[in-house]
Amino acid sequence: MQQVLHDWQAPGMAIAIVHDQQVLFVGGMGKRKLGEPAVVDAHTRFAIASLTKTFTAAAVLTLVEEGKLSLDAPVKDLWPGLMLSDPTVTSQLTLRDILSHRSGIDESADLLWTSTGYDRSEVLQRLRTVPQASPLRSRFSYSNVLYVLAGEVAARVAGQPWESLVRTRLLAPANLTDAGFGIPTAADGNVAHPHTQRQGVITAIAPRAVDNIAPAAALFASATDLASWLKVWLHTPALDGKSTEKPVLSRTLIDLMMTPQMLVGLRPWAKALYPESHFLAHGLGWMLQDYRGRMVAWNTGGLDGFSCSLAVLPEEKFGVAVLTNVPWTGLPEAMVFQLIDDWLGQGLGQIGRPGKSDQMNQLNQIDKTGKIGKAGKIGKDWSGIRLKMSLESRARQAAARAAQDGTKTSTTFPIPVERLIGKYSSPMFGDAEISASPSKDGLSLRTAKSLRATLSPWQPQKLRVQFEDPELGHCLGTILTAKDGTVLGFELEDHGKFLRSPNQ
Numbered sequence: 037m038q039q040v041l042h043d044w045q046a047p048g049m050a051i052a053i054v055h056d057q058q059v060l061f062v063g064g065m066g067k068r069k070l071g072e073p074a075v076v077d078a079h080t081r082f083a084i085a086s087l088t089k090t091f092t093a094a095a096v097l098t099l100v101e102e103g104k105l106s107l108d109a110p111v112k113d114l115w116p117g118l119m120l121s122d123p124t125v126t127s128q129l130t131l132r133d134i135l136s137h138r139s140g141i142d143e144s145a146d147l148l149w150t151s152t153g154y155d156r157s158e159v160l161q162r163l164r165t166v167p168q169a170s171p172l173r174s175r176f177s178y179s180n181v182l183y184v185l186a187g188e189v190a191a192r193v194a195g196q197p198w199e200s201l202v203r204t205r206l207l208a209p210a211n212l213t214d215a216g217f218g219i220p221t222a223a224d225g226n227v228a229h230p231h232t233q234r235q236g237v238i239t240a241i242a243p244r245a246v247d248n249i250a251p252a253a254a255l256f257a258s259a260t261d262l263a264s265w266l267k268v269w270l271h272t273p274a275l276d277g278k279s280t281e282k283p284v285l286s287r288t289l290i291d292l293m294m295t296p297q298m299l300v301g302l303r304p305w306a307k308a309l310y311p312e313s314h315f316l317a318h319g320l321g322w323m324l325q326d327y328r329g330r331m332v333a334w335n336t337g338g339l340d341g342f343s344c345s346l347a348v349l350p351e352e353k354f355g356v357a358v359l360t361n362v363p364w365t366g367l368p369e370a371m372v373f374q375l376i377d378d379w380l381g382q383g384l385g386q387i388g389r390p391g392k393s394d395q396m397n398q399l400n401q402i403d404k405t406g407k408i409g410k411a412g413k414i415g416k417d418w419s420g421i422r423l424k425m426s427l428e429s430r431a432r433q434a435a436a437r438a439a440q441d442g443t444k445t446s447t448t449f450p451i452p453v454e455r456l457i458g459k460y461s462s463p464m465f466g467d468a469e470i471s472a473s474p475s476k477d478g479l480s481l482r483t484a485k486s487l488r489a490t491l492s493p494w495q496p497q498k499l500r501v502q503f504e505d506p507e508l509g510h511c512l513g514t515i516l517t518a519k520d521g522t523v524l525g526f527e528l529e530d531h532g533k534f535l536r537s538p539n540q
Contacts, residue, residue, distance in 0.1 A: 037065045040371065040419045045238050046362045047231055048076035050259035053375060054266040056353040062263045068361070069229035069240055079258045081220040082228045082359040083243065084344050085337030086180075088255040091202050092187045093135045093321025097289045098205050100131075104193050107132040114189050117161070122168040131189065133173065134182045135320040136297035142169040144464075145181040147531060149249045151505045152465065153485030156184055156248050165464040176300045176318060180252040187251020198251050209284045210268050212261040219243045220256035228361040230341020232507070233430075238362070241507065244340040253339060259359060262346060266355035269333070269348045293320040294333045294350065309421070327373075328380055334372065338365045340507045345372045354379050370422035383415040441512065444500075446493040450515065453479060455523050456491075460534040468534045470526075483531065501528060 037049055048066030052059070064076030099105040105114070108130050112118045120126045120141065133139050145166040148159045159181055169177060191198040199217050207215050220227045220243065232241050246253045257265075268284045296317035302310065310327065317324045322333040334347035345368035346357040356375045358368035377383030449456070453472070456479060460468040468483040470491065478492035481501065488504040491513065499513040511529040518524055525535035 037371075040367070041066045043419060043423055044362065044364065044367050045233075046360055046367060047238065048080070048228055048361050049367075049371070050076050050078065050080055050082065050228075050359040051371065051375075052259040052263035052266060052355075052357045054263055054270060054355045056270055056272075057267050059263045059267075062259050064259060068227065070231060070238060071240075074225070076228060076361075077226070078260045079214050080226050080228050080359075081214055081216070081222055081256045081258050082344060082361060083220055083230070083253075083256045083337075083339050083342040084262075084359070085253045085339035085342060087257075087335055087337040087344055087346055088251065088253050089183050090321040090335055090346075091206055091255060092183055092190070092198075092251040093293060094285060094289070095198075095201050095205055096131060096135065096186055096190045097293060097320065098285070099190055099193055101286065101289055105131065105190065107135075111185065111189060114193065115160075115185065118185070119164040120168065121164060121166060122172075125168060125172045128172055131186055132297060132320070134179070134186045136318050137176055137178050137182075138173045138298040138318075139179055139182055140168055140170040140172050140174060140177050141179060141182065142167040143178060144530065145179055148181060148464070149246070151487045151503070151508065152248075152483075153487070154248055156188060156250070159248050160185055160188065162464060162466075173298075176298050180249050183252035184249050202255075206284065211264045212257060214258035215261045216256055217250060217254050218247060218256070219245060226258075228342070228359070230339075231362050232341050233362075241341050244507070246339065253337070257359075259357065262357035262359070266346070266348065266357060270350070270353050270355055272353070294322055294324060294331070295319055296324050305425075309425075327376070328382060330380070332376065336365050336369055338363060343368050345369045347372045347376065349376065349379075352379065364426050366422035366426040367419075370418040374416075374418040377415060377418070441500075442495065444493075445495050446498075449479075449493050449499075450496050451517070451521070451523065455521075456515070456526075458523075459537040460525055461537055462532060462534045464532060465534075467537075483528075483534070499526075 037051065041049055046066065047070050048064060048068055050064035051061060053061040062078045064078060064080050066076050068074045068076055068080060096105060100107055110127060111129050111131060112126060118126060125140065129139060145163065148154060148162050154162065163181060187198040191201050194201050229240050230243050231238050269290060271283045296319055298318045300316040300318055302313060302316050306316065312328045313325050315326055323335055325332050325334065330349050330351050332347050332349055334345065336345045337343065341363055342361055343363055343365045344359045348355040356372050358371040360367050374383055456470050457472060458470060462468060465484045471480045473480045473490060478490045481489045481491050490502045491499045494500040494512060497515050499515065500510060501513045502510045514527045516524040516526055523536060525533055527533045
């Protein structure tokens with residue numbers, strides 16, 4: 037852990053390792069926040085981002101078991117106001133489709149929640165404006181916003197808010213006592229702070245509020261909590277049926293969630309990373325992958341300044357979870373697969389399975405050449421490999437952004453600013469407004485309810501759009517004009533076109 041934190045320049049990390057119902061390790065290392073003395077421990081709370089989806093899917097499935105929901109009934113029957121851009125998808129979309137990410141709606145739906153000020157209800161209402169990228173059930177199409185719909189449908193049927201549903205059915209029975217919803221908080225202050233990299237320096241940032249997509253990403257938890265959550269998925273009822281202990285989730289439910297529903301496929305980079313794997317699929321809330329002859333159910337979460345990963349090997353009764361307070365998901369994923377390899381006797385470490393003989397433990401020792409004992413197996417340096425991939429990816433993204441931006445060639449707006457000032461609208465984001473900036477260093481832009489940016493000259497007909505939310509960075513905007521020079525609207529790279537409102 038210490039070496040990995042140093043290599044990735046990460047402030048802190050927490051890990052939980054479970055075999056069957058025994059916690060082999062739970063603890064933390066590093067700092068909750070750079071520059072402050074408080075250290076990460078087993079009860080430090082981290083945002084777990086998309087690991088929340090596993091909880092939402094499980095909550096939905098408990099209602100399915102009780103006969104209160106159906107996985108395969110049209111969601112519109114449970115949420116009458118549902119309207120998507122494709123009428124066929126509107127009429128046929130099911131909870132199974134949502135929980136296995138096979139709706140086909142465009143991933144631009146995520147723009148609806150990020151800094152827009154829309155609550156859950158309005159985010160769901162605006163789903164009708166999101167393009168249909170592919171036919172229903174034709175391919176894997178990840179969607180945070182549709183998980184919100186699944187969570188809200190379950191909450192409506194249960195007659196309680198989603199947060200209460202998850203707490204009463206999952207958190208309390210599984211003994212996740214540090215967990216909560218929203219921005220991580222704790223009475224004792226034992227909370228990890230998010231960090232990102234700015235100009236090559238790891239910097240603490242403000243935590244992201246995700247209330248408007250809570251069922252997709254709003255849980256926070258500690259390593260101790262995730263050790264308890266792993267136990268839920270590794271619970272095996274007594275074969276004689278005499279056990280009086282009631283599991284949090286039934287074996288039938290767990291097996292269903294870990295049954296492939298949609299093929300994801302291994303991209304070339306993933307195939308190179310996991311040459312031992314032949315398939316990658318999605319179940320209900322879980323990624324499913326074969327790895328070294330075992331099935332691994334895993335998921336990863338990433339949110340501004342936090343990343344985490346969790347994996348279960350049902351045949352091995354083994355599970356691991358890793359929490360970090362940096363945004364690079366490659367870090368926790370590397371630790372997860374490092375620990376899996378170590379457990380299987382294929383790694384660099386020395387996690388011994390309970391009951392193994394001294395001879396087998398000897399095979400797991402590392403000699404001076406880095407080989408694993410007599411077996412002569414060389415462990416994979418997962419952290420080094422994923423760090424190299426992460427750095428290369430960041431460099432490619434920065435180069436692509438620089439190439440797209442080009443060089444600034446304008447110091448003044450291409451048309452008088454008074455012709456740009458006014459109100460605009462977009463089907464997806466509603467009203468927008470360009471106004472004079474109080475600082476006089478450009479123009480102010482407001483889209484949706486609260487997404488704000490500063491417009492400044494960049495190139496002829498191009499504006500630099502610097503978002504107020506620092507994690508959104510910047511993009512370029514294009515001024516749309518008629519042949520006579522009348523301003524028709526503007527277009528932002530990802531957010532699309534905004535047309536001038538009548539009489540403006």
